[in-house]
Each structure stands twice: as structure tokens, then as C-alpha cells.
Amino acid sequence: MLGVIVVVIGVGIVLGIRRSRRHRAQAGAPLARAERLRNMPSFARAIKRRRVALAAALALGVIAMGVGGIAAARPMAAQTIQPVNTSRDIMLCLDVSGSMAEVDMEILDTFLELTDDFKGERIGLTIFNASPVQVFPLTDDYEFVKEHLKSLRDSFESWDAMPEYWVGTMNGAGSSLIGDGLTACAMRFDHEDEDRSRSIIFASDNEELGDSIVTLPEAAAYASSKGVRIFAINPVAGASTLLTEEMRAAAASTGGEMYELRGTTTVADIVDRVQEEDASALQGDVQIVWTDDPNLWITLLAGFAVAFLLVLWRVKL
Numbered sequence: 001m002l003g004v005i006v007v008v009i010g011v012g013i014v015l016g017i018r019r020s021r022r023h024r025a026q027a028g029a030p031l032a033r034a035e036r037l038r039n040m041p042s043f044a045r046a047i048k049r050r051r052v053a054l055a056a057a058l059a060l061g062v063i064a065m066g067v068g069g070i071a072a073a074r075p076m077a078a079q080t081i082q083p084v085n086t087s088r089d090i091m092l093c094l095d096v097s098g099s100m101a102e103v104d105m106e107i108l109d110t111f112l113e114l115t116d117d118f119k120g121e122r123i124g125l126t127i128f129n130a131s132p133v134q135v136f137p138l139t140d141d142y143e144f145v146k147e148h149l150k151s152l153r154d155s156f157e158s159w160d161a162m163p164e165y166w167v168g169t170m171n172g173a174g175s176s177l178i179g180d181g182l183t184a185c186a187m188r189f190d191h192e193d194e195d196r197s198r199s200i201i202f203a204s205d206n207e208e209l210g211d212s213i214v215t216l217p218e219a220a221a222y223a224s225s226k227g228v229r230i231f232a233i234n235p236v237a238g239a240s241t242l243l244t245e246e247m248r249a250a251a252a253s254t255g256g257e258m259y260e261l262r263g264t265t266t267v268a269d270i271v272d273r274v275q276e277e278d279a280s281a282l283q284g285d286v287q288i289v290w291t292d293d294p295n296l297w298i299t300l301l302a303g304f305a306v307a308f309l310l311v312l313w314r315v316k317l
Contacts, residue, residue, distance in 0.1 A: 064305050088197035088274060089138055090118065091228075092125045093185035095204035096165040097176035101156065103235040103261060104165070107203045108153040110233065110261070114201065115145055117271045124188055125149065128181030130210070133168035134188060174210015182219035182250075186228050198226070199256070199274045203233040206243040220250035230254045231270050235261040 092111050096104060115123065123145050124138040136148050155164035182202060189198050200223065206216070214222070223230055232251040234244060248258040259269060 088121045088199065089189055090114075090121050090123050090274060091138070091185050091188050091198075091200045092123065093182060093200050093202045093204075094125070094127045095129070095176055095178065095181060096127045096169055097129045097207075097209075099176060099205055099207050100203075100235070103205075105153050105156050107233060107235065107261065108149055108156075110203075111201070112146060112149050112153075114270065115142060115149065118274075121274075125152075126181070126185045126188055127152070127165060127169060128177065128184060129166075129169040130172035130174050130177060131169055132181045132184035134184075137188065138190065172210075174208075174212075176204065176206075176208050177210055177212040178204050178206055178208050179212035179214040179216045179219040182216065182230070183214045183222055186219065186223040186226055189226065189228060192226070195227075197274070198228040200228055200230045201233065201270060202230050202251070203235070203261075204247070205234065205236045206247045207236075216246060216250050217253070220253050224254040228254060229256040229274075231256045231273060232258040233261050233270075234258055 092114075094104065094107060094111075100107075111125075120140060122138040122140050123142075125135040125145075125148065127133055127135055135152060136144065139145065152164055158164075181204070182200070185200050185202070189196075208216075220230060230251045232247050234247055244258075251258045257269075257273065
């Protein structure tokens with residue numbers, strides 16, 4: 001569009017120059033008493049109108065070329081947007097105490113499988129033993145999530161003096177302080193003022209050694225008060241009926257459920273249960289997006305080009 005308008009203006013200027021030259025060539029014959037003609041008021045007005053028209057044509061041409069230059073420079077316009085992510089929040093909560101070492105890798109494989117099944121959900125990971133540590137906050141960057149899950153899983157096979165799953169989880173007396181760990185996971189949810197689907201997938205054998213600040217029932221009650229459901233994965237279900245039933249009751253009190261790690265429908269059941277709740281819209285950070293916006297300048301260019309050609313036609317250049 002812009003190129004066509006520039007070509008039209010150029011053609012108009014060339015034709016005007018050629019026609020002006022032809023008129024000058026034809027005006028070579030002498031005219032008797034031309035001074036009387038020049039002194040006539042009507043002739044003076046005609047000359048004045050022609051000069052004004054020529055000046056207008058020149059001005060329109062210059063303006064059209066200037067506007068064309070602006071349009072060719074691709075003017076930008078800023079647009080403020082606030083993306084909305086419709087999703088659920090899921091915190092993975094893993095007991096990394098010594099009694100869980102043999103099954104932790106299997107549980108992380110289960111977490112990786114869960115990640116493949118979730119679409120658009122925000123996922124976070126917190127691990128605990130004597131003290132809890134947030135590995136990563138809630139995020140929908142699944143490559144980031146898988147990278148950290150795999151890294152944590154590999155650390156159980158490493159011979160490092162300080163493996164990754166120990167870092168920050170040994171700050172305190174005792175082991176597998178389940179109530180404290182579960183409470184820490186429940187505290188990792190953000191946007192508390194919004195009504196969102198919040199779930200904890202909690203993996204522990206519930207074999208606590210030491211005194212937690214918060215008991216398992218108290219932690220479950222706190223999670224329930226925050227609208228968080230607990231879906232527990234018990235790798236040793238049946239080894240202790242009392243501990244198993246305590247975990248089952250804690251999960252059920254929040255509207256969740258307990259599953260055996262090696263159950264045939266563990267992953268599918270948890271995914272189905274979490275997705276029973278409607279996803280909620282979460283507004284993202286305000287973003288400023290710059291886009292090409294030449295429409296106004298192209299419109300002005302077209303208008304000035306048409307006016308330029310009309311003036312040239314009117315003065316018969």
C-alpha cells in the first residue's frame with residue numbers, strides 16, 4: 001500500500017514537470033499589448049489562484065513524503081495486557097527421612113508421572129525431614145519442574161557427602177517430622193485472597209521420630225482452614241494399621257484421600273480427584289506489548305496523496 005502511494009506521487013510529479021515544460025514551449029509566440037492583459041483584475045486573480053494552488057501542491061507533496069517516511073519507519077504502539085492463567089495449584093510434599101530412602105525414587109517417578117498428566121496446573125515441591133525446604137515454588141514451567149524432580153531423584157543415587165535431598169532438611173532434632181513438614185507445604189500457597197483449587201500430594205510413611213511443633217491432625221486442620229485438600233501416598237500402608245489410619249483420617253478431614261504407593265490406580269485417581277474441582281483464573285503480571293501500528297499514518301498518506309493529485313489536476317500541471 002505504502003509503495004503504491006509513493007509511486008503514484010512520483011508519477012504525478014514527473015507528469016507535472018513534463019506538462020509544465022510543454023506549456024512553456026508552446027508559450028513562445030509574442031502577444032501584442034500583453035501588459036494590458038496583465039493589469040486586468042481577473043488576470044491578476046487567476047495568477048494569484050494559480051500560485052496558491054502550486055504552493056498547496058508543493059506543500060501537499062512534501063507532507064505526503066514526510067508522512068510516507070514515518071509510515072515506512074514502522075511506528076509502534078504500546079498495549080498493556082494482563083494475562084490470565086486458568087489452573088489449579090498443586091504442592092508436592094515429600095518426606096526424605098532415612099526410613100523413606102528405599103522408596104523416595106519411586107515416589108519421585110510417581111511425581112514425574114503426575115507432571116505428565118497435568119495440563120496448565122501450577123506445581124511446587126517441598127521436601128522435609130527434621131526441617132522443611134522448598135525446592136521450587138508454584139509454577140507452570142513444566143521443563144523447570146521436571147528438571148528439579150529428576151535432579152532430586154538422581155541425588156538419592158549419588159555418593160556425595162551432602163546429597164541434594166539432605167540440604168536444609170537436617171536443621172533440627174528428630175527425623176520425619178510429619179506435622180511440621182505438612183504445615184510447611186500448606187503455607188507455600190500464594191494468592192490467599194483468591195478462591196482457588198489447592199491440593200497437596202503428600203508422600204510419607206508417617207514414622208515420626210522426635211517431637212514436631214505441629215501434630216499431623218493439627219497440620220491437616222490448618223490445611224483444611226486454608227481450603228487445601230491432602231492426597232496422601234503411603235509407601236508402607238499396612239505395615240502399621242495405626243499410622244496408616246492416622247494418615248487416612250488426616251487426608252479425609254481435608255476432603256482428600258490416602259493411596260498406597262504401589263496401587264494400580266494411584267496416579268489416575270489423584271489426577272481425577274484434583275481435577276474434580278474447577279480451575280480458577282489467576283491474573284498474571286501486567287505486561288507492555290509493542291506492536292506495529294502504521295494504520296493511521298498510511299491513512300494520512302493516502303489522503304495527502306489524493307489531495308496532491310487533485311490539486312495537480314486542478315491547476316492542469
